[in-house]
Amino acid sequence: MSNGKKRLLTGLQPSGQLHIGNYFGALKPFIDRHSEFESMLMVADYHALTSLKNPAELKKNTLDVVLDYLGAGLDPKEAVIFRQSEVSQHTELAWIFECLVTVPFLQQAHSYKDKVAKGMEANAGLFNYPMLMAADILLYDTDLVPVGKDQAQHIEYAREAASKFNNAFGETFKDPKGIFLEEVATVPGTDGQKMSKSYGNTIPLFGTKDEISKAVMRIVTDSSGERPANVYSIHRLLKSEAELAPLYEEKKGKYKDLKEALIEDLESFIAPMRERRERYASDRPAVDAILKEGNEKARSQAEAKMKVVREKIGLTI
Numbered sequence: 001m002s003n004g005k006k007r008l009l010t011g012l013q014p015s016g017q018l019h020i021g022n023y024f025g026a027l028k029p030f031i032d033r034h035s036e037f038e039s040m041l042m043v044a045d046y047h048a049l050t051s052l053k054n055p056a057e058l059k060k061n062t063l064d065v066v067l068d069y070l071g072a073g074l075d076p077k078e079a080v081i082f083r084q085s086e087v088s089q090h091t092e093l094a095w096i097f098e099c100l101v102t103v104p105f106l107q108q109a110h111s112y113k114d115k116v117a118k119g120m121e122a123n124a125g126l127f128n129y130p131m132l133m134a135a136d137i138l139l140y141d142t143d144l145v146p147v148g149k150d151q152a153q154h155i156e157y158a159r160e161a162a163s164k165f166n167n168a169f170g171e172t173f174k175d176p177k178g179i180f181l182e183e184v185a186t187v188p189g190t191d192g193q194k195m196s197k198s199y200g201n202t203i204p205l206f207g208t209k210d211e212i213s214k215a216v217m218r219i220v221t222d223s224s225g226e227r228p229a230n231v232y233s234i235h236r237l238l239k240s241e242a243e244l245a246p247l248y249e250e251k252k253g254k255y256k257d258l259k260e261a262l263i264e265d266l267e268s269f270i271a272p273m274r275e276r277r278e279r280y281a282s283d284r285p286a287v288d289a290i291l292k293e294g295n296e297k298a299r300s301q302a303e304a305k306m307k308v309v310r311e312k313i314g315l316t317i
């Protein structure tokens with residue numbers, strides 16, 4: 001980077017309400033670092049199209065995700081916020097990568113296989129999704145990508161795309177080795193499996209207190225232990241072991257009390273973010289201006305990189 005800062009980039013799909021798994025897996029690690037890096041936060045609306053075919057919903061979700069980013073504490077002066085579909089260079093580069101990797105290689109993607117196994121349509125966009133994600137990352141010479149563990153393989157796919165391109169056409173993309181944040185784990189849902197919209201086990205990030213309470217009360221507890229593992233693991237996202245020890249000692253075996261304590265802690269954690277989100281939601285022109293500026297900045301950087309790419313592959317005469 002010209003100012004010596006490294007590049008931080010991530011994206012979230014506007015495919016529904018964000019949950020605390022998205023927050024702790026990607027958004028928080030991004031926000032914690034975004035001032036130290038040259039940061040870009042993308043709304044992965046083309047990725048959402050692999051599952052969502054409802055224009056009104058896509059529009060609503062897109063605005064919601066931008067408000068979620070800002071509500072969660074993203075400083076728009078410190079990061080570029082942009083929409084993937086506003087920067088056509090992403091789909092252009094994805095096509096180029098698709099011509100370099102093989103079908104058997106893409107067939108090994110766990111995420112694709114899981115989604116199809118869960119009944120999602122096996123459309124070609126879903127199949128090629130890792131190459132669009134590789135383009136998202138590689139277009140901006142990214143150094144660090146905060147994502148949850150479920151996306152780790154996709155980072156490897158980006159690595160492979162970079163390497164295939166560099167081998168075929170000469171050094172162009174930085175090897176994105178080590179761009180995965182190792183400490184980032186998988187946030188469990190209310191049933192102890194990975195928190196995921198498609199499992200119906202989420203705690204909404206910007207839910208009302210009532211929605212959060214209902215989700216917490218649904219947390220599955222077994223009757224054998226004194227400390228309900230599924231309650232505790234979500235609680236640990238908010239407080240340290242030392243902070244939680246006295247509470248879990250005092251309320252041993254009292255699952256309802258522990259759930260109520262978790263609701264209170266979630267509420268105090270989310271309330272200030274919810275307020276900030278509401279302030280942005282009531283100032284739509286400001287949000288539009290942030291996005292417009294972000295889209296333009298992303299587009300100009302992406303175009304500079306694509307000029308080099310087109311040159312290398314002979315798409316110029």
Ligand code: TYM
Pocket residue numbers: 009010011012013014021022023024025026044047132133136137145146147148149150151185186187188194195196
């Ligand atoms: P998406 O929209 O499915 O999820 C957004 C982010 O949330 C993380 N996440 C979790 N982390 C921990 N525990 C969980 N239970 C949990 N559930 C979701 C995801 O790992 C992800 O980081 N393909 C990406 C979006 C994307 C992207 C990119 C990310 C498109 N282009 C370029 C980084 C760089 C996706 O579908 O994430």
